[in-house]
Amino acid sequence: MTRLPRAIMFDLDDTLIHAYARPEAAWLAVAEELAGAIAPLVPSEAAAAVAAYARAFWADPDRHRLWRQRIGEARREIVARALPALSPDPAHRLADRFTAWREESMHLFEGAHETLDALKAAGVRLALVTNGAVESQRPKVDRFDLARRFDHIQIEGEHGFGKPEEAAYRHAMAALGVEAGETWMVGDNLEWEVAAPQRLGIFAIWHDALGEGLPPGSTVVPDRIIRTLPEILD
Secondary structure, three states: OOOOOOEEEEOOEOOOEEOOOOHHHHHHHHHHHOHHHHOOOOHHHHHHHHHHHHHHHHHOHHHHHHHOOOHHHHHHHHHHHHOOOOOHHHHHHHHHHHHHHHHHHOEEOOOHHHHHHHHHHOOOEEEEEEOOOHHHHHHHHHHOOOHHHOOEEEEHHHHOOOOOOHHHHHHHHHHHOOOHHHEEEEEOOOHHHHHHHHHOOOEEEEEOOOOOOOOOOOOOOOOEEEOOHHHHHO
16 A cells, blocks of 8 residues: 555546446447337447448548537437437437437446445545536436545536546646646546646556457557556555
8 A cells, every 4th residue: 555646536437337348238228128119220330330321420520529428418429429310219219229328327336335435545646537417427426335435536527628628637747736747647548547647757557457459559558557456545
């Protein structure tokens, strides 16, 4: 515990809570659930088409920035474009059910509360830094009892800036009263929680919860890789 930093910034989705990983399986689940509504489309083919379009949709940084605070609308847009043969009503039902299914399936990663509590007991200053709209992110903070575990909570929709903008990290560090060399960042996104923080001199820990390893040819090299949150305490 003596090697811990003065402060740690945590991402929220797919870092502290299992939220959006493996979208292909999620799209298949809701497509099969609504098989009658989307007929004659085959659920497995429809799900594959939507998942493929969604990957391309979110891979564009500018489009991601534009839509990430309107996630429900974005999913309707994705389904409409991926399945042009589907009329608006079933397309909206599919997109909205996916959003609801994701919300219902969210859960804390094992050891999340215990890790945060141990860090706080050790005197580490903690910040939660998450992108997205306040309407979607603040309920997660409440639902998973996270507010009391952090010294600073920073939601993009409440502040007007988000990762990977430098302001997101600098603002959080200022709120905690620390410098970059005294700070760790923990998250699942290689650009937002590893590369961007590293450029500021922050020690970056990549949470590889699925155990898939770095993507082939990745130019981003985390300072540390963990599979589970309690590993931070090792």
